[in-house]
Amino acid sequence: MSDLFEIEAQPRSDAGKGASRRLRRTGQVPGILYGAHQDPEMISVGHNELIQHLEHEVFYSHILSLKLDxxxxxxxxxxxxxxxxxxxVTHVDFLRVSADEKIKTHVPVHFxxxxxxxxxxxxxxVSHHITDLEVSCLPKDLPEFIEVDMDGMEIGDIILMSGVALPEGVELPALASGAPEHDLPVVSVHGAHAVEEEEEMGAAEGEAEGEE
Known part of the structure; x- marks a missing residue:
C-alpha cells in the first residue's frame, strides 16, 4: 500500500503536564513514538497539520510516513x-511498524x-452493532476499511464477525480462541416493532434507575 500521508514530527525532551501545556500553546501536539523493538521517543507534531489529516477516515487505518530528524x-x-x-487534540501516539511483523489495529467497517x-x-x-474491527496482518496487507455486504439480508438475519469476508492476509484476533461468545454480531435486520420495544425497555430501565 502506498503512503498517502506524511507527518512532520519534532523531537522533544521536556516531559510532564507543564511542558505539554507549553507545547500546546505553540500549536504543537505532544506525542509518543514507540514499537519495532526500539526505544520510545517523545515527539511533537503540528496541531493544524494533524487536524487536516484526521478529516480523512483512512488516516486512522493507514500506514503513515513520519519524518523525524x-x-x-x-x-x-x-x-x-x-x-x-x-x-x-491533546496527545497522539504512533506505533512503528516493521514489514515482517504483524500489527493489530482497528479499521472502519463499510456496509x-x-x-x-x-x-x-x-x-x-438495520442495527450496526460494530462500526470498526480490530484486525491482525502484515503492514502491506492492512486494509483501509472492511466491507460487510448486506446483499440478500432478510428480516431476522444477522451477520456475525465470522461471516465477514476478509481481505487476504487479514485476521480478526477476537476469533482466534474459537470461543463462540467472541463471535459478535456486526449487523442485523429486524422488524421495526423490535426497535420500538427496545426503546421502550430502555426508557423503562432508565426510569427505574432514576427512582432508586
Missing part, C-alpha cells in the same frame, strides 16, 4: 486524545448494499 519511519496511529470540551437488502425494502430496521 530527517529520517522517515513507517507508523500507524495508535491512540489519540482530545480535549473533552474543545476541538483540540454495502444496505438499501437494496430485501429485509430493508420490506420496512425492516
Amino acid at each position: 530527517g529520517k522517515e519511519q513507517q507508523v500507524i496511529l495508535k491512540d489519540l486524545q482530545r480535549h473533552p470540551a474543545k476541538p483540540f 454495502i448494499n444496505e438499501d437494496t437488502a430485501p429485509g430493508v425494502k420490506m420496512g425492516g430496521a
Whole structure:
C-alpha cells in the first residue's frame, strides 16, 4: 500500500503536564513514538497539520510516513486524545511498524448494499452493532476499511464477525480462541416493532434507575 500521508514530527525532551501545556500553546501536539523493538521517543507534531489529516477516515487505518530528524519511519496511529470540551487534540501516539511483523489495529467497517437488502425494502430496521474491527496482518496487507455486504439480508438475519469476508492476509484476533461468545454480531435486520420495544425497555430501565 502506498503512503498517502506524511507527518512532520519534532523531537522533544521536556516531559510532564507543564511542558505539554507549553507545547500546546505553540500549536504543537505532544506525542509518543514507540514499537519495532526500539526505544520510545517523545515527539511533537503540528496541531493544524494533524487536524487536516484526521478529516480523512483512512488516516486512522493507514500506514503513515513520519519524518523525524530527517529520517522517515513507517507508523500507524495508535491512540489519540482530545480535549473533552474543545476541538483540540491533546496527545497522539504512533506505533512503528516493521514489514515482517504483524500489527493489530482497528479499521472502519463499510456496509454495502444496505438499501437494496430485501429485509430493508420490506420496512425492516438495520442495527450496526460494530462500526470498526480490530484486525491482525502484515503492514502491506492492512486494509483501509472492511466491507460487510448486506446483499440478500432478510428480516431476522444477522451477520456475525465470522461471516465477514476478509481481505487476504487479514485476521480478526477476537476469533482466534474459537470461543463462540467472541463471535459478535456486526449487523442485523429486524422488524421495526423490535426497535420500538427496545426503546421502550430502555426508557423503562432508565426510569427505574432514576427512582432508586
